Amino acid sequence: MNIDELKKIIRDVQDFPKKGIIFKDITTLLKEPSAFESSIKLLLKECEKHSVDKVLGIESRGFIFGAPIANKLNAGFIPVRKPGKLPAETISETYELEYGTDSIEIHKDAINPGDKVVIIDDLLATGGTAQAACNLVDKCGGEPVLVAFLIELKFLNGRAKLKGRNVFTLIDF
Amino acid sequence: MNIDELKKIIRDVQDFPKKGIIFKDITTLLKEPSAFESSIKLLLKECEKHSVDKVLGIESRGFIFGAPIANKLNAGFIPVRKPGKLPAETISETYELEYGTDSIEIHKDAINPGDKVVIIDDLLATGGTAQAACNLVDKCGGEPVLVAFLIELKFLNGRAKLKGRNVFTLIDF
Numbered sequence: 001m002n003i004d005e006l007k008k009i010i011r012d013v014q015d016f017p018k019k020g021i022i023f024k025d026i027t028t029l030l031k032e033p034s035a036f037e038s039s040i041k042l043l044l045k046e047c048e049k050h051s052v053d054k055v056l057g058i059e060s061r062g063f064i065f066g067a068p069i070a071n072k073l074n075a076g077f078i079p080v081r082k083p084g085k086l087p088a089e090t091i092s093e094t095y096e097l098e099y100g101t102d103s104i105e106i107h108k109d110a111i112n113p114g115d116k117v118v119i120i121d122d123l124l125a126t127g128g129t130a131q132a133a134c135n136l137v138d139k140c141g142g143e144p145v146l147v148a149f150l151i152e153l154k155f156l157n158g159r160a161k162l163k164g165r166n167v168f169t170l171i172d173f
Numbered sequence: 174m175n176i177d178e179l180k181k182i183i184r185d186v187q188d189f190p191k192k193g194i195i196f197k198d199i200t201t202l203l204k205e206p207s208a209f210e211s212s213i214k215l216l217l218k219e220c221e222k223h224s225v226d227k228v229l230g231i232e233s234r235g236f237i238f239g240a241p242i243a244n245k246l247n248a249g250f251i252p253v254r255k256p257g258k259l260p261a262e263t264i265s266e267t268y269e270l271e272y273g274t275d276s277i278e279i280h281k282d283a284i285n286p287g288d289k290v291v292i293i294d295d296l297l298a299t300g301g302t303a304q305a306a307c308n309l310v311d312k313c314g315g316e317p318v319l320v321a322f323l324i325e326l327k328f329l330n331g332r333a334k335l336k337g338r339n340v341f342t343l344i345d346f
Contacts, residue, residue, distance in 0.1 A: 013260040023260045027280055031227065031249035040244060054204065060233035064250065068241040071213060076204035077237065087186040087196045107200055 001038040007171050009035050010151070024151055024173060026122055030064065039170060040068050043120070043148050046168045047073055050145040053115040054078050058104070058133055059085070065150060066120035075118075078110045080133050093135045095128040104129060106136045113141030124149040124169055127158030134165055174211040180344050182208050183324070197324055197346060199295055203237065212343060213241050216293070216321050219341045220246055223318040226288040227251050231277070231306055232258070238323060239293035248291070251283045253306055266308045268301040277302060279309045286314030297322040297342055300331030307338055 009029045016023040029035045056078045057066025070077035083103050090105040117137045130147050137144045152169035159167055182202045189196040202208045220242060229251045230239025243250035256276050263278040290310045303320050310317045325342035332340055
């Protein structure tokens with residue numbers, strides 16, 4: 001499938017997670033083998049422009065694309081998770097939400113100094129989580145070579161928060 | 174890597190998530206490309222004994238194995254998630270915990286009647302979540318042909334809850 005076909009297979013769900021929001025539901029893409037395969041392939045193509053040691057997936061939809069891409073790149077897969085989920089020693093990064101703040105964590109020993117890291121998530125919205133993930137990689141001494149998303153919600157201007165980072169998004173809304 | 178080598182690369186973390194529990198931490202396996210590749214390959218080998226339409230991954234570590242396996246089988250990937258996370262109409266299944274209950278959800282249109290389904294999670298502990306996932310597939314009219322796990326904690330006897338199901342686990346503790 002090409003990008004236009006992938007775009008069409010993503011379902012709009014009205015009023016989720018709250019009234020007035022139109023949610024881009026990727027489960028309709030995931031359940032269609034050729035659509036899932038094409039989106040992995042197209043994201044992979046971008047990742048292959050770099051030498052990659054680790055692929056970092058952001059919990060939890062980032063795992064769905066991050067894990068197969070790590071495997072295909074022959075890179076390690078690193079889960080970035082919500083607070084309290086990773087069992088060993090972690091490094092944490094806090095980011096701002098519309099109201100309040102949230103945090104994500106990475107294992108302290110997940111990334112070696114100098115590791116070239118691709119960060120993967122399904123959706124670039126306000127960019128807060130991805131920015132925090134880049135900061136985690138920096139703190140570990142790794143190098144974020146690419147931040148890749150399946151979908152970008154352009155009207156939220158998440159790229160502003162990722163200024164200076166190498167950002168790739170497959171499907172724009 | 175063979176199963177013994179995979180077993181060794183899984184890290185014990187003391188007192189997680191609470192005092193007295195030794196947690197099997199798979200992040201040390203995931204970050205090692207050859208270990209991640211071997212575990213996917215060995216799970217895949219078991220899945221390939223069946224004709225598979227959908228691979229169902231249980232949130233969130235089940236996504237890490239379920240997504241690459243779905244992709245390699247050329248099957249659809251179906252996320253089973255905690256309540257309130259899936260945007261469209263869902264079917265829910267409740268299961269018992271040590272204290273109280275918990276639920277998981279699947280999209281109502283995720284599985285077609287007659288679909289052959291593999292259920293994947295990282296860990297078979299008490300079996301409650303996997304049993305609930307099997308029940309969700311039944312409710313959708315699908316056929317759970319295999320329930321596959323990376324790790325089984327044998328002393329918790331989770332297989333008792335999955336009686337009558339086709340269960341495969343790669344690494345026993």
